[in-house]
Amino acid sequence: MAKYLFAYHGGGMPETPEQQAEVMAAWEAWYGALGASIVDGGAPTMPTTTVAADGSSSASSNPVSGYSVVSADSLEDALAKASGCPIRDAGGSVEVGELIEM
Numbered sequence: 001m002a003k004y005l006f007a008y009h010g011g012g013m014p015e016t017p018e019q020q021a022e023v024m025a026a027w028e029a030w031y032g033a034l035g036a037s038i039v040d041g042g043a044p045t046m047p048t049t050t051v052a053a054d055g056s057s058s059a060s061s062n063p064v065s066g067y068s069v070v071s072a073d074s075l076e077d078a079l080a081k082a083s084g085c086p087i088r089d090a091g092g093s094v095e096v097g098e099l100i101e102m
Contacts (some may be wrong), residue, residue, distance in 0.1 A: 001071045003039055003099045004078040006085070008066040010092030026086035034070060034081060042068035065092065069099070 014020040031038055044066040051057045065087070072078035075098060082094040 001073060002078075004070050004072055004075075005095075005097045005099055006042070006068045006070055006078075006082055007064050007095040007097070008044075008068075008085070008087045008092060009062055009064060009095060011065055011087040011090035012092075023086065023090070026089065030084055030086055033084065037070050037072065037081060038068065039071050040069035042066055 014023045031041060045064055048060040048063040049057050050060045070078060070081055072081055075096070078096050078098070082096050085094045087094060
């Protein structure tokens with residue numbers, strides 16, 4: 001079974017404790033549904049910066065807001081698993097890429 005990086009983009013921080021609890025419950029339910037497919041639950045990130053080929057840096061135009069590593073039978077399987085990600089409910093997206101074993 002291959003491993004896939006799920007890079008989360010966008011979304012937002014809930015404003016109230018009630019909203020925070022609701023969002024956490026949605027993530028816990030999604031992780032629960034993925035079960036043993038979760039290789040690394042990952043973590044959210046602080047705002048990101050991109051370093052260009054010339055060495056200059058700037059705020060990322062499509063910043064990563066977090067990541068997870070998930071095992072799946074195929075890209076199609078990984079995409080199906082990503083389609084249930086709660087970040088989509090917050091207007092965000094999930095970028096999926098197969099990791100290369102080295």
